[in-house]
Amino acid sequence: MRSKAITRSDCAAWRIGASCRAGLIVAGLLLASAAPTAAQSRADAPSLEQTFASSLTTLPAEPLSTSGAVYVPAYSSVSIAQGKARADFSVTLSVHNASETKPLVIRRIAFFDGAGKMVQSYLKAPVALKPFATVEAFVPTLDTRAGTGANFVVDWAGSGEIAEPVVEALMLGTFANGHYAFISQGRPIRTTGKD
16 A cells, blocks of 8 residues: 655645644654664674574684685566566575585675675674584565675685585565565686695
């Protein structure tokens, strides 16, 4: 349902006077507090390190001789109706350590828009992921900052020979009375030092 803003001229037309002005103030306060902005939601959200503390371990003392990067398309917004409309989706990026025995160091999880500009970084410092553990980064449906060309880059490293991480994005949303979910798999864009 689309709401119509009440203006001062409406008050004059209705000849309600002071009570209408009070209604304007109350309506304004309700609208201002009704839904937090995407920026407020991000600021209030716990960090990845806090949320996935049980998946993390101490950084390895050994040199990190193997490293790489994974690129993941993330369709947080999709153009529809010959480009005249847009459907927005939530995105859950999952980073899985595919090694059974070694920790995987995640150096960066960065979210980019369609112009290649970084929109958000999900890590303040590198973290080590336990063997077979997973961490996730989440983009809510209302966060449309990255547009239709959104993508993630995950930089990782490990000591010696280690399995490359499995990185995927799950998009989930509702449009035109239908529910949609689809997965985008990461693609390695750089690997160095593999034995």
